[in-house]
Amino acid sequence: MAASGKLGTFRLPPLPTIREIIKLFGLRAMKQLSQNFLLDLRLTDKIVRKAGSLADAYVYEVGPGPGGITRSILNADIAELLVVEKDTRFIPGLQQMLSDAAPGKLRIVHGDVLTYKIEKAFPDRVRRQWEDDPPNVHIIGNLPFSVSTPLIIKWLENVSLKDGPFVYGRTKMTLTFQKEVAERLVATTGSKQRSRLSIMAQHLCNVKHLFTIPGKAFVPKPEVDVGVVHFTPLIEPKIKQPFKLVEKVVQNVFQFRRKYCHRGLGMLFPEAQRLESTGRLLQLADIDPTLRPTHLSLMHFQSLCAVYRKMCDEDPQLFAYNFREELKQKKRKGSEKNDTESYEF
Structure with missing residues (x-):
């Protein structure tokens, strides 16, 4: 180590470059796992910088x-970095980085981010009340495309329940997505990209598309560019209903995104009562049935979810209804009828 200054301050040796790590451990991205490496330190520094001040922060990195x-x-002068990596091939390289990093700064866990329990990973002293400023806890990650959407939906549900990474308060997230997914997450009312993700993310978080990274910056080069998106949970959700109820309404609306909104909303109800119940839902929510799904605002969805909640309270079996199951049963009965007819003489 080289000393500097009168007091003999020591500098740690530079970390090995990512290319050196890859070469040393014979690593390569696996296409079937939708892995793409970002090797440009200027871009990784920019992602971290855009995450906000990380001084003395506790950082949870997913998919390092x-x-x-x-x-x-x-x-970035952090307090501690916890990385969770599912692919065992990367663990030795991360351990090499651990040996070269400042002692006590890096903690490596071999696990799956979809199931890893982070509730007790960081000290209790970093926790904040939900109404307070966000805690000095951050989630950062260059996510494999295959897990990015299910993972953000899982974390949005955690936001609504204030559990998982959000037991510490309104934990901020800075994550990468396919550019198309990033655009959906921030799409405004009336936009072509407006989707289920737009509503689920924006009713719970302040969502910003920070910048786009060209695909050529990754190894191997993906077929799409990549968007870096920042999430800050809101103190109060825009739609004040249980997550699963909101998700069900939004999913049904957007499954027929090119049709009028009444088409998807009708799938919330059994066929026998579909026309009447859909009309009642739209009337009580004061929604024009000829609006397209992409033109429904958060306030529209708030009204729809509130009315649907009352209808579910009136009919306890309604929320469990799934039109796809009804469709399967009809097909099954039709198949059984055909089988019976084929044996008649």
Whole structure:
């Protein structure tokens, strides 16, 4: 180590480059796992910088891979970095980084981010009340495309329940997505990209598309560009209903995104009562049935969910209804009828 200054301050040796890590451990991205490495330190530094001040922060990095963003986080004067990596091939390289990083800064867990329990990973002293400013806890990750959507839906549900990574308060997230997914997450009312993700994310979080990384910056080069998106949970959700209820209404509306909104909303109700119940829902929610799904605002969805909640309270079996199951049963009965007829003489 080289000393500097009169007091003999020591500098740690530079971390090995990500290319050196990849070469040393013979790593390569696996297409079937939708893995893409980001090797440009300027871009990984930019992701970390855009996440906000990380001074003395506790950071949870998901899917670190060979450690591109990991390295930039470690250079950000953090308190501790916890990385969770499912692919065992990357663990030795991360451990190499651990040996070269400041002692006590990096903690490596071999696990799956979809199931990993982070509730007790960080000290209780970092917790904040939900109404307070966000805690000094951050989630950062360059997510494999295959898990990015189910993971953000899982975390949005955690936001609504104030559990998982959000037991610490309104934990901020800075994550990568396919550019198309990033555009859906921030799409405004009337936009072509407006989707289920738009509503589910924006009613719970302040969502910002920070910048776009060209696909050529990744190894191997994906067929799409990548968007970096920042989430800050809201103190009060825009739709004040249980997550699963909101999700069901939104999913049904957007499954027929090119049709009028009444088409998808009708699928919330059994066929025998569909026409009457859909009309009642739209009337009580004061929604024009000829609006397209992309033109429904958060306030529209708030009204729809509130009325649907009352209808479910009146009919306890309604929320469990799934039109796809009804369709399967009809097909099954039709098949059984055909089988019976084929044996008649």
